[in-house]
Amino acid sequence: MNVKSIAMAGAFAGMALGAAIALAACEKSGSRQSATPQASKEKKMEITQDWDKVFAQSDKVNHKKVTFKNGFGITLVADYYEPKDKQLAKGGKLPAIAMAGPYGAVKEQVSGLYAQTLAEKGYVTIAFDPSYTGESGGEPRRVSSPDINTEDFMAAVDFLTADSAVDADRIGILGVCGWGGIALNAAIADMRIKATVASTMYDMTRVSGNGYFDADDNEEARYKARVAVSEQRTADYKNGSYKRGGGVMDPVPEDAPQFVKDYNSFYKTSRGSHPRAGASTDGWNVTGQISYANARFLHYIDEIRSPVLLVHGEKAHSRYFSEDAFKKMTANGKGKYAANKELYIVPGARHTDLYDKNEFIPWQKIEEFFNKNL
Numbered sequence: 001m002n003v004k005s006i007a008m009a010g011a012f013a014g015m016a017l018g019a020a021i022a023l024a025a026c027e028k029s030g031s032r033q034s035a036t037p038q039a040s041k042e043k044k045m046e047i048t049q050d051w052d053k054v055f056a057q058s059d060k061v062n063h064k065k066v067t068f069k070n071g072f073g074i075t076l077v078a079d080y081y082e083p084k085d086k087q088l089a090k091g092g093k094l095p096a097i098a099m100a101g102p103y104g105a106v107k108e109q110v111s112g113l114y115a116q117t118l119a120e121k122g123y124v125t126i127a128f129d130p131s132y133t134g135e136s137g138g139e140p141r142r143v144s145s146p147d148i149n150t151e152d153f154m155a156a157v158d159f160l161t162a163d164s165a166v167d168a169d170r171i172g173i174l175g176v177c178g179w180g181g182i183a184l185n186a187a188i189a190d191m192r193i194k195a196t197v198a199s200t201m202y203d204m205t206r207v208s209g210n211g212y213f214d215a216d217d218n219e220e221a222r223y224k225a226r227v228a229v230s231e232q233r234t235a236d237y238k239n240g241s242y243k244r245g246g247g248v249m250d251p252v253p254e255d256a257p258q259f260v261k262d263y264n265s266f267y268k269t270s271r272g273s274h275p276r277a278g279a280s281t282d283g284w285n286v287t288g289q290i291s292y293a294n295a296r297f298l299h300y301i302d303e304i305r306s307p308v309l310l311v312h313g314e315k316a317h318s319r320y321f322s323e324d325a326f327k328k329m330t331a332n333g334k335g336k337y338a339a340n341k342e343l344y345i346v347p348g349a350r351h352t353d354l355y356d357k358n359e360f361i362p363w364q365k366i367e368e369f370f371n372k373n374l
Contacts, residue, residue: 142282
């Protein structure tokens with residue numbers, strides 16, 4: 001991939017190449033300013049009860065909105081799904097799955113589709129908006145954090161353990177895209193998580209620090225990114241506002257990489273666009289992702305004892321994230337906990353095909369995995 005192509009990819013701030021590229025994309029797009037840094041306050045939460053998902057509502061499940069706090073005191077909002085056929089329950093309680101993603105999306109998009117579909121198969125499920133995004137709380141808006149976002153997943157597990165309909169010993173998680181890597185990070189830390197699925201996974205710490213395909217994995221590139229974000233912090237403070245990096249590129253140039261076109265076809269069309277999703281609108285705060293560039297998620301991934309299923313498309317540009325994670329997680333098949341880990345490659349699928357295309361999402365494989373392990 002040439003420099004021009006990488007720069008175009010960087011316009012999708014949800015898949016950050018680092019602060020410098022996000023900043024350049026922001027300046028080019030002239031994206032709008034947001035909340036005041038010096039006086040940012042928690043806003044009154046607005047939770048819609050209308051069905052405003054990008055997918056059709058199922059008549060096989062019950063649905064409601066729920067809220068819970070994470071360990072940082074931020075209130076998260078989630079869609080709660082349960083099967084109407086309670087006879088699917090064992091011992092009066094159901095296994096449960098918490099899910100989120102993709103990175104830059106909201107629960108009305110991909111994670112909600114996964115949640116509703118798995119609820120049809122007999123699970124209590126929740127799809128939550130991460131901190132600072134969607135209907136969830138947190139100020140300023142559109143900030144991401146490897147620590148807080150990992151905590152979001154564990155807070156979702158907190159909520160499920162206290163649900164009278166849930167068997168607290170049978171809780172799993174599922175993360176899509178950037179939230180696949182976050183799910184793995186949560187599985188390392190939280191022993192209550194009994195099974196984990198990461199679908200079309202990104203390691204956001206790796207791509208933020210190294211760029212796509214590790215093209216910027218050198219000190220000089222990271223230094224330039226740090227300089228850019230440091231200067232932007234000064235500008236934000238002086239301006240009293242946060243500069244946004246811009247969402248998915250629109251329109252897309254003819255010579256853009258295929259995956260940039262794929263993101264546009266989901267986030268910028270009726271197929272998947274949603275007004276609360278940063279990827280569909282104006283993206284993340286430019287300065288808000290530097291913590292991802294300074295962190296690394298998967299250092300202890302070979303210590304996950306619980307089962308993990310990695311699902312990725314054969315033709316996905318991001319396939320290397322799952323392949324490398326699987327190698328590290330299993331120590332190339334020789335690790336102590338390799339036996340219950342699996343990498344499943346979906347023939348012919350690109351990255352966003354696993355967002356919402358039923359002909360590519362391996363529902364049976366995912367169901368079998370959770371049935372076996374929950």
